[in-house]
Amino acid sequence: MPPPFSWIVAVAKFLYDFIVGDDWTVAAAVGIGLILSAILNANHIVAWWLIPVIVVGMLGVSLRRASRRSR
Amino acid sequence: MTGLWAVLITTFLASAVEAIEMVTIVVGVGATRGWRSTLIGAASGFGVLAVVVVVLGAALSRVPIGPLRLIVGALLLTFGLQWFRKGIMRVAARGLAGIGGQDPHEAAEWTGPGMDWTAWFLAFKGVVLEGLEVAFIVVTFGAGANQLGVAVIGGVGAIIVVGGIGLALHQTVRRIPRSLLQLIVGILLSTFGTFWAIEGLGIDWPGGDAAIPLLLVLYVATALTYIALERNRALGLRPAA
Numbered sequence: 001m002p003p004p005f006s007w008i009v010a011v012a013k014f015l016y017d018f019i020v021g022d023d024w025t026v027a028a029a030v031g032i033g034l035i036l037s038a039i040l041n042a043n044h045i046v047a048w049w050l051i052p053v054i055v056v057g058m059l060g061v062s063l064r065r066a067s068r069r070s071r
Numbered sequence: 072m073t074g075l076w077a078v079l080i081t082t083f084l085a086s087a088v089e090a091i092e093m094v095t096i097v098v099g100v101g102a103t104r105g106w107r108s109t110l111i112g113a114a115s116g117f118g119v120l121a122v123v124v125v126v127l128g129a130a131l132s133r134v135p136i137g138p139l140r141l142i143v144g145a146l147l148l149t150f151g152l153q154w155f156r157k158g159i160m161r162v163a164a165r166g167l168a169g170i171g172g173q174d175p176h177e178a179a180e181w182t183g184p185g186m187d188w189t190a191w192f193l194a195f196k197g198v199v200l201e202g203l204e205v206a207f208i209v210v211t212f213g214a215g216a217n218q219l220g221v222a223v224i225g226g227v228g229a230i231i232v233v234g235g236i237g238l239a240l241h242q243t244v245r246r247i248p249r250s251l252l253q254l255i256v257g258i259l260l261s262t263f264g265t266f267w268a269i270e271g272l273g274i275d276w277p278g279g280d281a282a283i284p285l286l287l288v289l290y291v292a293t294a295l296t297y298i299a300l301e302r303n304r305a306l307g308l309r310p311a312a
Contacts, residue, residue: 026153051265055290059159060297
């Protein structure tokens with residue numbers, strides 16, 4: 001691959017590994033959680049609790065998936 | 072004279088709160104990933120910050136901090152959750168003993184010849200966001216009280232004092248086992264990430280900044296619970312003797 005494209009691919013790969021890592025569902029859940037929080041807030045519904053709940057829940061899901069993979 | 076001291080003390084204390092968050096991230100990342108790239112990332116952050124402050128000056132108070140908090144918070148949270156999860160798994164699997172760095176499965180400190188961009192990026196983000204918040208505090212208080220010079224001394228003084236404390240503590244932080252450190256930094260990044268992302272959406276936390284230690288308690292309790300569950304799961308898989 002010629003340099004400009006290889007650099008773009010390398011940067012994109014770094015950003016994906018950095019932000020998303022090896023479990024994309026956690027990043028997706030955080031993104032969806034932020035969108036839902038914004039929607040709740042726009043409708044004047046208390047929304048600060050949603051992301052902490054998602055963090056606690058998704059950690060459990062991701063840990064369970066990782067321990068199944070390692071068996 | 073009273074006004075001068077009031078501006079100095081107020082900007083110092085308000086900036087110190089932001090500087091603690093900045094130094095916590097830099098020291099945590101440095102101790103976990105290695106210091107060279109982390110310090111270059113922090114220095115790059117201060118460089119960008121200096122340019123932004125010099126170019127924008129008093130107009131800084133008009134920069135929208137909300138979207139910046141949302142982006143940085145979301146990035147810190149998604150990244151922090153990776154370390155949070157890996158830290159739980161490693162501490163659950165190997166406990167606190169014998170994980171002083173010899174285990175090849177441990178989160179390795181960067182030893183390559185080039186830059187560790189992960190460490191650089193985390194330190195850079197932490198310094199730029201928190202540094203901008205210190206700059207906002209300085210500009211707001213300084214311009215409001217017509218004491219910009221004194222406010223600058225308060226803000227810079229807070230960063231120097233808190234940074235010095237962080238520097239003094241970094242050897243102590245290095246003695247913490249790597250897996251535990253990864254878990255601690257993962258929890259801290261997730262805590263600040265959660266706080267900033269929600270603030271960035273314009274949502275108020277109950278108790279304002281006091282929500283940070285409460286989030287920290289929640290995530291520490293979560294980590295302890297999952298470590299216990301992972302251990303029980305591993306024990307349950309062991310064949311009967």
